[in-house]
Amino acid sequence: MSLICVLRRAALLFGSQEIASYKSDGEILRYSYTEFYERVKRLGSALRGLGVGEADVVGTLAWNTHRHLELYYAVPCMGAVLHTLNLRLSKREIGYILNHADDKIVFVDEDQYAAFAELGRHDLRCVIMGEDQTEHRSGVASYEKLLENGQQGFEFPDSLDENAPAFLLYTSGTTGPPKGVIHSHRSVFIAGLALCLPQFFNLTDRDVVLLQVPLFHAVGWFLPFSSMIAGAKIVLPGPHPTPQRLAELIEGERVTVTAGAPTVWINFLNHLNKTRNYDISSLKRVIVGGASLTPAILNEFEELGVEVVHAWGMTEGPAAVVNWLKRDIDGNEEEVRRVKLKQGIPVPGIEVKVVDQEGNELPRDGKSVGELLFRGAWVIDSYFKDPERTAQSFCGGWLRTGDAATIDEKGYIQIVDRYKDLIRSGGEWISSVDLENLIMSHPAVLEAAVVGVPHEVWQERPLAFVVLKGDYVNKIGKAEIIDHLRERVAKWQLPDEIIFVESIPKTGTGKFDKKALREMYKNYFIERSTKSQQP
Ligand code: ADP
Numbered sequence: 001m002s003l004i005c006v007l008r009r010a011a012l013l014f015g016s017q018e019i020a021s022y023k024s025d026g027e028i029l030r031y032s033y034t035e036f037y038e039r040v041k042r043l044g045s046a047l048r049g050l051g052v053g054e055a056d057v058v059g060t061l062a063w064n065t066h067r068h069l070e071l072y073y074a075v076p077c078m079g080a081v082l083h084t085l086n087l088r089l090s091k092r093e094i095g096y097i098l099n100h101a102d103d104k105i106v107f108v109d110e111d112q113y114a115a116f117a118e119l120g121r122h123d124l125r126c127v128i129m130g131e132d133q134t135e136h137r138s139g140v141a142s143y144e145k146l147l148e149n150g151q152q153g154f155e156f157p158d159s160l161d162e163n164a165p166a167f168l169l170y171t172s173g174t175t176g177p178p179k180g181v182i183h184s185h186r187s188v189f190i191a192g193l194a195l196c197l198p199q200f201f202n203l204t205d206r207d208v209v210l211l212q213v214p215l216f217h218a219v220g221w222f223l224p225f226s227s228m229i230a231g232a233k234i235v236l237p238g239p240h241p242t243p244q245r246l247a248e249l250i251e252g253e254r255v256t257v258t259a260g261a262p263t264v265w266i267n268f269l270n271h272l273n274k275t276r277n278y279d280i281s282s283l284k285r286v287i288v289g290g291a292s293l294t295p296a297i298l299n300e301f302e303e304l305g306v307e308v309v310h311a312w313g314m315t316e317g318p319a320a321v322v323n324w325l326k327r328d329i330d331g332n333e334e335e336v337r338r339v340k341l342k343q344g345i346p347v348p349g350i351e352v353k354v355v356d357q358e359g360n361e362l363p364r365d366g367k368s369v370g371e372l373l374f375r376g377a378w379v380i381d382s383y384f385k386d387p388e389r390t391a392q393s394f395c396g397g398w399l400r401t402g403d404a405a406t407i408d409e410k411g412y413i414q415i416v417d418r419y420k421d422l423i424r425s426g427g428e429w430i431s432s433v434d435l436e437n438l439i440m441s442h443p444a445v446l447e448a449a450v451v452g453v454p455h456e457v458w459q460e461r462p463l464a465f466v467v468l469k470g471d472y473v474n475k476i477g478k479a480e481i482i483d484h485l486r487e488r489v490a491k492w493q494l495p496d497e498i499i500f501v502e503s504i505p506k507t508g509t510g511k512f513d514k515k516a517l518r519e520m521y522k523n524y525f526i527e528r529s530t531k532s533q534q535p
Contacts, residue, residue, distance in 0.1 A: 042150030180384030192225030
């Protein structure tokens with residue numbers, strides 16, 4: 001089960017299939033799986049030439065381009081480990097991760113080079129990827145030149161162990177520095193294969209897959225492998241993807257399947273609504289994960305005739321739970337909708353359970369809320385070089401997710417919230433996710449994040465941050481939002497304040513950065529009560 005098998009089979013069976021990649025100069029590069037395979041082999045030999053050996057770590061600081069996809073295959077297939085650095089992380093975090101991972105060499109996109117140079121890691125070899133192929137910086141190689149010097153006819157070793165490490169990723173730690181996660185060839189292979197099933201990503205060689213999930217995030221939810229296992233056409237959105245670019249690529253390349261975080265689709269749908277001039281009729285299916293699918297995204301895509309598939313996972317085990325409607329979900333429209341908004345059922349190879357604080361398994365009744373635990377073929381069983389946090393995070397071989405969840409009689413998992421995001425008000429819990437989804441179901445609202453902020457009397461109270469759609473700015477106030485919620489939640493759950501903002505801070509993976517919001521507003525109620533007490 002090494003990734004070499006995926007690569008060889010793809011070239012052999014689907015050699016004429018196309019890969020289209022948006023370049024920094026605005027052009028689209030097109031080539032076939034056969035040409036891709038040739039370049040990947042050349043790259044493998046060039047890496048050897050640079051002294052990269054088995055289990056060496058090769059970093060990338062790059063967008064979703066054909067070159068990054070080539071590295072996705074070449075590095076693991078020659079026995080080294082691909083370490084995809086999240087280019088949205090801070091200089092400090094990237095510096096820490098590079099040290100911890102002990103990268104030998106880093107492949108950097110042209111526009112990321114300045115940020116990389118600022119790290120001052122002159123000891124690290126760097127290869128620049130871009131359209132400008134001149135070697136203008138001393139000590140820095142160009143990707144295309146490197147490939148030219150690669151050996152034609154190079155073959156990847158047949159002897160590669162399926163348990164060899166293939167990918168190294170880091171996940172943002174809530175406490176302490178980022179944690180390293182390693183996925184082997186075997187786990188990536190099994191995940192890639194399982195996700196091709198009709199119930200999940202449902203891919204064949206008739207599909208056109210837009211790889212929107214950043215390749216630096218959670219192995220791109222394995223779509224780079226599922227797509228090639230299926231023999232699908234692959235489209236890469238290039239540097240700095242925008243909603244406009246995604247819409248143009250979907251229309252121009254006749255994309256059938258894509259995937260991404262809710263915030264990506266919120267802004268994409270908003271762009272479609274504003275412009276109303278794209279033909280996205282080819283799009284059959286959008287996989288939404290990384291944070292909760294909102295009812296608004298589900299509705300709008302369904303109105304466009306696009307099927308929405310909700311998925312849940314972690315860097316430690318990406319795309320582990322995917323939603324599809326089992327036979328035993330009855331045809332009742334309301335139930336179907338309720339089930340579609342849940343995170344889904346475990347993909348074959350994955351097991352889940354919810355437990356109470358003592359670790360006892362809770363009933364699968366759709367009501368008992370506990371911590372979600374999971375294990376399986378592509379869930380890690382330890383953190384890279386971190387025995388302490390391995391000991392904290394695993395319990396009898398199960399990974400503790402930090403997510404509060406229920407599992408119902410039919411096996412559907414619903415994430416109530418992350419434990420750290422639940423709001424504790426007067427001894428009761430309020431789900432920030434529920435409030436966000438309700439606020440975002442108001443037609444004037446583009447994005448909403450809700451956090452618990454310390455309160456003298458109630459311990460914590462919810463504060464809501466709301467971004468209005470362009471046409472509604474200054475036309476909608478707190479009263480409208482609260483009235484909208486009042487019909488739907490208990491009075492004590494209503495946010496104490498609605499703060500209108502231009503944008504909500506996002507984490508490196510595009511989720512609402514609630515940690516940052518909590519930190520910024522931690523004195524909000526204390527300051528307010530002090531002010532109100534002043535004469
Ligand atoms: P980070 O901790 O940096 O966000 P991950 O991408 O590994 O890194 O995040 C995993 C977490 O994302 C999960 O534990 C869960 O809280 C959240 N998550 C992922 N998918 C979903 C989903 N479909 N619905 C709700 N939460 C999700």
